[in-house]
Amino acid sequence: MSYATYEFSGLRGVGEVDGDQLVPLAGLTEIGVSTSIDVLAAATRRPADTVAIKDVTLLPVVPNPTKILCVGLNYRDHVTETKRDLPTYPVMFAKYASSLLGAYDDIAVPPESEQVDYEGELAVIIGRSGRRISEENALDHILGYSAANDITMRDFQYKTHQWIQGKAWDASTPVGPTVVTPDEVDITAAGIRTIVNGEKVQESDLSYLIFSIASLISTISTFTALEPGDIILTGTPGGVGYRRDPQLFLHPGDSVSVEIDGVGTVRNSVVAQQ
Numbered sequence: 001m002s003y004a005t006y007e008f009s010g011l012r013g014v015g016e017v018d019g020d021q022l023v024p025l026a027g028l029t030e031i032g033v034s035t036s037i038d039v040l041a042a043a044t045r046r047p048a049d050t051v052a053i054k055d056v057t058l059l060p061v062v063p064n065p066t067k068i069l070c071v072g073l074n075y076r077d078h079v080t081e082t083k084r085d086l087p088t089y090p091v092m093f094a095k096y097a098s099s100l101l102g103a104y105d106d107i108a109v110p111p112e113s114e115q116v117d118y119e120g121e122l123a124v125i126i127g128r129s130g131r132r133i134s135e136e137n138a139l140d141h142i143l144g145y146s147a148a149n150d151i152t153m154r155d156f157q158y159k160t161h162q163w164i165q166g167k168a169w170d171a172s173t174p175v176g177p178t179v180v181t182p183d184e185v186d187i188t189a190a191g192i193r194t195i196v197n198g199e200k201v202q203e204s205d206l207s208y209l210i211f212s213i214a215s216l217i218s219t220i221s222t223f224t225a226l227e228p229g230d231i232i233l234t235g236t237p238g239g240v241g242y243r244r245d246p247q248l249f250l251h252p253g254d255s256v257s258v259e260i261d262g263v264g265t266v267r268n269s270v271v272a273q274q
Helices: 037-042 076-081 135-141 213-223
Strands: 002-008 011-018 021-024 068-072 091-095 107-109 120-126 142-149 173-180 191-196 199-205 231-233 255-260 264-272
Touching (some): 120 213, 213 231
Parallel strands (some): 068 231
Antiparallel strands (some): 011 021, 191 255
16 A cells, blocks of 8 residues: 655645545554554544545655665666765765655755756655664565655765765655555566656666665664654665766756656656745
8 A cells, every 4th residue: 555644725644545546544644753554554544535636735755754864875887977986884874854845846946056966766664663673674664665856966965075965955855755565566676767857867776776675774773773754765876967978957947757666756846946
């Protein structure tokens, strides 16, 4: 099944996807730390209040995660284009809840950056708490998967050897449109692609991850407890705009989408920040 966090008639709710409609879950206002796998499965469905997806505003699937852990350099072709050595331990950085956007929200280009780049990624949403999780048990902690675009201000990212100043801008990272549970999709070799203005600029599949989803969960949970609603962005394939010749950056008037087979698509217009 799939779940979404949404707003309708000024009210926020969690819905289970039923075709092109959402069936509200009683008593839940958003997917997050209080909505574990078991809580979502046991929640009372309210079919009498079903709403059409086209009539709601889809929010980031987890509007207020406790943690957003992001992985860089996790596809071989992306490592190759950056002219770096293959990592032996995941390269990680963090974002904040304020970084998130809904799947169809506008991406506002900040006036301070001239190198706004795209990075199509799979987002893993945690659904069960754990610390020092073994790889063998890691997949049991997953609520589901979403599509994401790790929008990056490259001219800020490379000001230092740390990346956070280029990665954690407010309202810059669409995640959604829904959380697709693991029983609904074979993620092992699902295709992932990024499209800018109708042109395919990234394409790969999830079998090419250097560090698997299970290993990422195990590695991260070694140093911090994972909670329901935590988000792990698993890395981007080759083809990012900064490494292309000529370089390709996002500007007001552009459109950008990230598609993951069986998971969904985030599709965003690029606008000037007011």
